[in-house]
Amino acid sequence: MVEQGLARVIGIDGEPDRRVEGLDDEALLAIHRSLVLLRTYDERSVVYHSQGRIGTYAIYRGHEAIHAGLVHALEERDWIFPSYRDSAIGLLRGLPAQTVLQWWRGHPSGWWNPQDVNVASICVPIASQVPHAAGLAWGLRLKGTDAAAAVLFGDGATSEGAFHEGANIAAVVKAPLVLVCNNNQWAISTPFEAQTAAATLADKAIGYGMPALRVDGHDVLAVYEAVREGVARARAGEGPTFVEAVTYRSAPHATADDPSLYIDPERVAQDRQRDCVPAFEDYLRRLGLLDDERAAAVREAALETMREGIAAAEAEPPGDPELVFAHAYADPPPALARDLDDLMRVHGR
């Protein structure tokens, strides 16, 4: 049921491809570069983890179409609120791979100023970024700008109170917000049917008085179209839109997870046949926009970004212990300076 009635642009099962109005060849190739960069980041991160070069890592393989479709449907003035499953989405806004890698390495340089790229910090607790996005979008509208925001979260997040409160507030204040739910049908080991009795997550939007769109989350252009429609509504002052992008989690939840305890390997193999990156590459090839040479070049550029990123991350010296005490306050309580002095004294520094 949850996989029925999904909007698509890229034809499957004998359906024809469509072109998306407003996306010229160059724009399609830009989306391709984004998809490949994200896929490469994810694949290399799993390798880096196995080599002990980054810490525990939340894998997003198969969800790149949601990230790329969303980012390309936004303008740079629009904000993005990622969950931890979307940790590398800022790369599409120009964040260095080094920065995101440092976040996963637990290094104190793994942060960015959200205002530089209009990408909020990675949100670790589930769904609690939804009210942030509602408030930010509302606040931008109150300031008289026409910028919008998009917030990413998973199917499990829709069970959280923070999702409900954020979605409700966004609708009440007509926040220019697109709520993008990556329904990959798993919350670690909990399947969709144990998460909700709703037939689809889009059904929840009715309760908030907001429209919902359901798309195939493997189809980057379907995601693009849906988010673009939501952003258009947002800019027109019509309030938030819910987008349910249905995928399937074909990778472990994170590097520390053993999905063999709960997942159906046949279903995983089936989903890998629907992989969003080759699906889009095949679409481009049918349009005559991609050949082996260009595909290899895009892949090599992404690999080079990752090689540079991990090298730069590993070249950074360890953080100073002073950073333990830094940045929590603009105007810190005096006791913190005393604590730092004492720590240095004990360790003879």
Add this chain to the structure above:
Amino acid sequence: MSATAVGTRELLLVEAVNDALQVELARDESVMVLGEDVGRLGGVFRATAGLRDRFGPDRCVDTPLAEAGILGAAVGLCMAGWRPVVEMQYDAFSYPCLDQLITHVGRYRWRTGGTMGFPLVIRMPYGGGVRAPELHDDSPETYYVHTPGVKLAVPATPADAKGLLAAAIRDPDPVVVLEPKLVYRTARGPVPDGEHVVELGRARTARTGSDVTLVAWGAMVAVCERAADALAGEASVEVLDLRTLKPLDEDALLASVARTGRCVVVQEAPRTCGFASEVAALLAERAILDLHGPVLRVTGYDVPYPYWQLEDWYMPSVERVVDAMRRVLAF
């Protein structure tokens, strides 16, 4: 203290809160007030009365009934350049928002390498003694003080209710302001007109004395002053109103105890890990040679706040404070 105040008016404590909001909303266009029933009603205690009419529904916003959502939205409003002042309708109604407070409000500045400020304020009526139903009586300061990245102020007088709230609104960090609802409409005093700021981190000596220091905040300051009166002729009692629990004015605390050598800390909250314990630990660490006796705590008990027909047995009373002082004086 601000130098721009030109005169004073006699105000109730809750009127002083309103005055601070009026002045700060007028002074800074990025300040906005949001919460449950703060607009049309002006708040259940009338603390925000008149703000919606004067500043409009976008700067005094009646929100949906969702404490965590309100504070979460305030995080986003900060990101958009606003300085939100969030009202939690009652102390215990703020517990749902602890999720946002702990996981985001106190951490976002740190999370962004110090680049993104969070100048938001959470203000709420707190404390017992008002003959209210369950969960309208709590003293939740420990939860907030225990959260890194957050400051906490608790006024005891109308002038401080205005000045500390103004300081909180102007502060670059998130500040929780607990307003003693017990004395919202009984504490009356002179309040400076116009801009009035009481710097965070500065205690107030409510009464000077030489034999014992009573340390308190919020509604317990008045209890301590009555206890000091009760001991008149027997001992000279200093009453130190901490005003902010974080940052704590350690210098004022240590200086007072250095003079008196004895200390009793009074709080409404349950005893275990209450802020009185922090004060006692600090004195044990840094003032042991000044002390002539143990630091005693007079607190609520480690039980749910009682039915209101029994609440006077729970609240620190003048009698209990006097008893503690006599015990430490006789030590």
